[in-house]
Amino acid sequence: MTTSAEDEGTGEGFTAAVVGGSGFTGGELLRLLVGHPAFEVVQATSREYENKTVGYVHPNLRGLNLRFSSPEELESVDVLFAATPHGVSMQHIDSFRDAAGLVVDLSADFRLPEADAYDEWYDGHTATEHLADAEYALPELNRGNLPGAELIAAGGCNATATLLAMKPLVDAGVVTGDDRVVVDVKVGSSEGGASGGKASSHPERSGVVRPYAPTGHRHEAELEAYLDLPTAFTVHAVEMVRGASATCHAFPDGPVTKGDLWGAYREAYEDEPFVDLVAGGGGTYRYPEPKAVAGTNRAEVGFALDPGNERVVAFGAIDNMMKGSAGQAVHAANVALGLEETAGLDQLGLHPVGSP
Amino acid sequence: MTTSAEDEGTGEGFTAAVVGGSGFTGGELLRLLVGHPAFEVVQATSREYENKTVGYVHPNLRGLNLRFSSPEELESVDVLFAATPHGVSMQHIDSFRDAAGLVVDLSADFRLPEADAYDEWYDGHTATEHLADAEYALPELNRGNLPGAELIAAGGCNATATLLAMKPLVDAGVVTGDDRVVVDVKVGSSEGGASGGKASSHPERSGVVRPYAPTGHRHEAELEAYLDLPTAFTVHAVEMVRGASATCHAFPDGPVTKGDLWGAYREAYEDEPFVDLVAGGGGTYRYPEPKAVAGTNRAEVGFALDPGNERVVAFGAIDNMMKGSAGQAVHAANVALGLEETAGLDQLGLHPVGSP
Amino acid sequence: MTTSAEDEGTGEGFTAAVVGGSGFTGGELLRLLVGHPAFEVVQATSREYENKTVGYVHPNLRGLNLRFSSPEELESVDVLFAATPHGVSMQHIDSFRDAAGLVVDLSADFRLPEADAYDEWYDGHTATEHLADAEYALPELNRGNLPGAELIAAGGCNATATLLAMKPLVDAGVVTGDDRVVVDVKVGSSEGGASGGKASSHPERSGVVRPYAPTGHRHEAELEAYLDLPTAFTVHAVEMVRGASATCHAFPDGPVTKGDLWGAYREAYEDEPFVDLVAGGGGTYRYPEPKAVAGTNRAEVGFALDPGNERVVAFGAIDNMMKGSAGQAVHAANVALGLEETAGLDQLGLHPVGSP
Amino acid sequence: MTTSAEDEGTGEGFTAAVVGGSGFTGGELLRLLVGHPAFEVVQATSREYENKTVGYVHPNLRGLNLRFSSPEELESVDVLFAATPHGVSMQHIDSFRDAAGLVVDLSADFRLPEADAYDEWYDGHTATEHLADAEYALPELNRGNLPGAELIAAGGCNATATLLAMKPLVDAGVVTGDDRVVVDVKVGSSEGGASGGKASSHPERSGVVRPYAPTGHRHEAELEAYLDLPTAFTVHAVEMVRGASATCHAFPDGPVTKGDLWGAYREAYEDEPFVDLVAGGGGTYRYPEPKAVAGTNRAEVGFALDPGNERVVAFGAIDNMMKGSAGQAVHAANVALGLEETAGLDQLGLHPVGSP
Amino acid sequence: MTEAECVECGSAVTLHDDLEIGEIVDCGTCGAELEVVDVSPPVLERAPELEEDWGE
Amino acid sequence: MTEAECVECGSAVTLHDDLEIGEIVDCGTCGAELEVVDVSPPVLERAPELEEDWGE
Numbered sequence A, B, C, D: 001m002t003t004s005a006e007d008e009g010t011g012e013g014f015t016a017a018v019v020g021g022s023g024f025t026g027g028e029l030l031r032l033l034v035g036h037p038a039f040e041v042v043q044a045t046s047r048e049y050e051n052k053t054v055g056y057v058h059p060n061l062r063g064l065n066l067r068f069s070s071p072e073e074l075e076s077v078d079v080l081f082a083a084t085p086h087g088v089s090m091q092h093i094d095s096f097r098d099a100a101g102l103v104v105d106l107s108a109d110f111r112l113p114e115a116d117a118y119d120e121w122y123d124g125h126t127a128t129e130h131l132a133d134a135e136y137a138l139p140e141l142n143r144g145n146l147p148g149a150e151l152i153a154a155g156g157c158n159a160t161a162t163l164l165a166m167k168p169l170v171d172a173g174v175v176t177g178d179d180r181v182v183v184d185v186k187v188g189s190s191e192g193g194a195s196g197g198k199a200s201s202h203p204e205r206s207g208v209v210r211p212y213a214p215t216g217h218r219h220e221a222e223l224e225a226y227l228d229l230p231t232a233f234t235v236h237a238v239e240m241v242r243g244a245s246a247t248c249h250a251f252p253d254g255p256v257t258k259g260d261l262w263g264a265y266r267e268a269y270e271d272e273p274f275v276d277l278v279a280g281g282g283g284t285y286r287y288p289e290p291k292a293v294a295g296t297n298r299a300e301v302g303f304a305l306d307p308g309n310e311r312v313v314a315f316g317a318i319d320n321m322m323k324g325s326a327g328q329a330v331h332a333a334n335v336a337l338g339l340e341e342t343a344g345l346d347q348l349g350l351h352p353v354g355s356p
Numbered sequence E, F: 001m002t003e004a005e006c007v008e009c010g011s012a013v014t015l016h017d018d019l020e021i022g023e024i025v026d027c028g029t030c031g032a033e034l035e036v037v038d039v040s041p042p043v044l045e046r047a048p049e050l051e052e053d054w055g056e
Ligand SMILES: NC(=O)c1ccc[n+]([C@@H]2O[C@H](COP(=O)([O-])OP(=O)(O)OC[C@H]3O[C@@H](n4cnc5c(N)ncnc54)[C@H](OP(=O)(O)O)[C@@H]3O)[C@@H](O)[C@H]2O)c1
Pocket: A019, A020, A021, A022, A023, A024, A025, A026, A045, A046, A047, A048, A049, A071, A083, A084, A085, A086, A088, A106, A107, A108, A155, A156, A157, A190, A191, A192, A193, A194, A195, A320, A321, A324, A325, F056
């Protein structure tokens, strides 16, 4: 492979750094930025793998001529992507913003608009003065506020799958904040990040249907903040590495038809470059499935109507590493910088594919 | 392997036949009956594999000295187990009952008490005169009516997982028939049976989180019939071969404590030989998981309390081939015949185990 | 998704048809050609799915505005790709070549140079007059003969993995045709194609290590033809959908050093755009692995030296649907037509990724 | 579950302790001993989980009323099973033998007859005075020497699969020590034990075909010692949790027929209670497969003849946690103590089953 | 029950009583598919190999 | 062997004899991790929740 970090630079391009480049979403950012026509990666940090090549950790990037460097010595770049665990970005946000005009953070540190919410759902916030500057990354929700933003917070993966599934119902008034929605999410093991642990060892994690967050999942906070929707949220770990799939059970107050639903979803996503509607139809793939979008920035969104139970079931399926984090981050950066929205994000899914 | 069908017979034993012995649950019945101290298998039917050894189809039964024979020529036995697709048993029920004093049917043909329900949920019923004789197999629900029964109908696998999870809440009055319950089930590929089809080919079925029955699943009928509970039911296919896991989201009218819930579940299952309570605690396995019970007749049942959403999440995890069909059938036969309840059903699960 | 078959055309582009477009490698060809800067897909055939959209079968191509049409009515195109079962191309080769100046066939029908070999390994050949025109696609073996070719035969997937692993040893004289080489291949389920069958149903095929061709595999013929190497070939089905991995055990006559081996492999592949050498080193990914190249046209090739046994173990790992068929076909077409070799083939692998 | 460690005791029974009871093979020993008619488990040690219930670690043993205790305080028992990492048993062998009349060790510490071999293949041996007492556990090789033994060493899992496949060929003189045999083994992730590590995290380990020991695997030493056969050994990690499958490529000097091979294998295994011959035939399962024996102490052994290459391919498939360690250990203890050979080991495999 | 010898592996194959010529049975030891070519006494031959449905 | 009541689920927890204050045991019924806060008679309290290593 002859791809080289240096080759990518062009007069009109942007330089980029990835803090946390040895992690799962950091590696995904590198994959995307290396193939992006407008970005040149000049730094990827890792404390554990300092001085090792990026390909030592990420075998798909063996062709990349770049070594990990310390997060203590950040280069000046146009865009700094932070793919570090919760809490790290809020600690280093001043130096991140010193190093780059645009910071895109993948953690939860700047996702919620109110400092209070961090006290309720996380362990508080230590850099609240930056919260007002932060824009939620998901363009389908917040496209208008991204151009020119200086601090962007990529949404949570499970929240993203749910938001995309439910937003058309909320916007169309089919569901209101008074109705409780039950959200049952199934996720892959890459959500846990690269640091491992006993429960995520292969023998223990294989083949599970494991209720890993039966209640109290932190992404409820994002749904309240951005959809104004109280959700009863439960997350299961299932056998896949990449993927998050949200099944949302909503109970509209009045009667609703399939036509109403198609209207709501087409209205919401007709012009969206990364959302496909999959709702019924024929063949093997009739509803959203994460494996169909693995490796891509696409979201599959769909619904089914259950008249007997006066229920609408809404589905959202994404790749947690892409639309659920790194892809969403690059998409938002594209919008913020005035680039083509799909630049660097035109990967197609695979068929057939196993459990990606 | 030296196990032989003939070896099993003992003076006080019962002879058994398995109609549909080449199928998935038929094979599981054979595995159980061959190892059962009180049964002697004298016939296993298959039209496609007539005259072939049972081990030709089921590699785990290579040691069994038995060949498939035609379902047209049924032997006289004490117990006939039918593991055929829906509709077959109702067609042949007279000859089944002629051949055996006790018929245990694994299909839905005799599960529902009312003929009307078959018109609503299935394609009607053509042997309604037998419905009054039929007893629902699940001993945790219907133990008292099994002794002496002549026709027993094993419950549906997804219904069984749900019934076991919800029954304690209903019995304790925590949930009433006025509250809608959302049930989100995840199942393995063996639920589809041995006949295959494109969507269940390995390349297409691997790694899925596929909403295969988003609404209108027929097992809703069993929940209404036996729990008097309206359920909003959705079933997903996930990556496993064996297993059914029900996550039930219930919204009790009044406040409920963890103590109330422990009370309800212990009351229900303290003396049950096949139900384990798994609800929180420590380590890797904190809630019910199907892989922990794969290959066994055990059910794991548990719950979590979500005070913020006034919600109880109830879980039930079983092996669809065992507690969800063949194991339940043998358990019910044990009760019906006055045998030790756990006879032939003492398999322990495996740890670690992948995706069984 | 807004990709449209019609959008792709440019003045300097080539039109393409895919016969067998509803199959696995046919779908992969479509994925590649849709993203290829120089091709415009004007036809994809299927008898079973005639008039259905391509996205009905291939969920990753839902954005493609194209419907399957009958293979009986071939359009005139620049390049016709045939992705049909063995025997179909030899039957229709005249009409294929009438329809297109360049035919690229993915089946075995034109892979072997000698008609005799078809009698020995296959069921004979009915269009032997075309054999002389056919060029073996693998550019690493046959690049020089591809420009201007009119009939190109993509190599077998298992043969490709083996050829790439062994060729440097043969070229460098480390191994000669007098030494028997043992080749032990592990493959994914997509090798079986979309037509399914009982042994490839999910419950039966999951989790296997199944010797599916213990001896007598037809790809031995390609190894003899193109490498002049007698191989003792055994193929196992293992749990993955995409991937073929060849482990070759060779016993050189004289002593050989690691340096010799590195020399041989670097000599062979230094300038190859699609071959990565992976031989020892550190981290988790030390030798070729198919999952690291899934979805890409890359091959990982490597080796280990076993002085105690006077053995060299050579490894080759590819995606059977890409480097092992569709990707190799497009690569060869690029060379034949004078395009950039990597055009349309710059997909990067994923990390982490499960069992793709 | 009502199984209780105390319940098991009977007048004629043996008490047992498991050192390393929190590990994978330790847990498997506990599963077997709890269900064994002649054993009563009185101790299971763990340093990390001291005082926790056995079910905290092994969810399949939740019904067992036993807590882990410290390996520093060993109870006096009839049989002590040690399931600790290499090196631990040789360090504590004196106290083990003080505590029990029969010690069965699952590690490599007492497998090889010669102290020298430990210098060559391991890090030397510090308790060589016990080597003369040690008997290799595999009854198919060493049944005659087990009765009355005081120290038994269970064989390595990959060695066991290979020994069972090759022994009939050696005994019948089809293969001699002058012929090099190539052995290509595929193993599941439980071989690595419970302690984990990055390469065995679920995202990295899933779906692999990974050459984890391309050369120099220590089990070569056992093959030399017990079969007098030089083997070129390569081990691959593949996607399964349980299972080891050896494919052995042997090149007999003279011609050999299928009849010769059937003769050799029937001669070797006709009376063996745990070995099934699977060699060709029809249906889906034609050669040995690890998933068919998962959870059982069975071995599937088979062969294929490749006349063109003058090759015999011999296969052996086992569950590494059973026939490859804990099951073999209990089998050997049964023989040593004069119990029924199959006592506690009558588990049947599952069909269908995924990737157990 | 009658018995016949398997031509593949040499073991005894147990057969049902109302055996008919042309029936296909499998050997319980080696799994070979065998055709009944005579019934009294029963004689078995290797049945024509069915195509594997394993694909490639 | 002594017994104590689990504060989580109310069932009896079997304990070993040489119990020490501060030891952590788990309840055999509900799996809760319990701290020994007194030994004669034994009294158990819910142990401080260990962080899950499940990640997200
Ligand atoms: N995984 C997902 O699907 C997903 C989805 C949405 C959002 N997210 C969010 O994305 C972030 C990264 O997740 P991940 O899954 O990629 O995690 P990960 O695989 O664990 O990677 C974390 C990275 O951060 C680095 N790091 C850790 N602590 C650091 C510190 N104190 N200073 C500097 N660097 C540090 C690590 O490298 P060194 O230790 O070598 O420096 C590593 O490169 C998290 O906030 C997560 O919540 C993840």
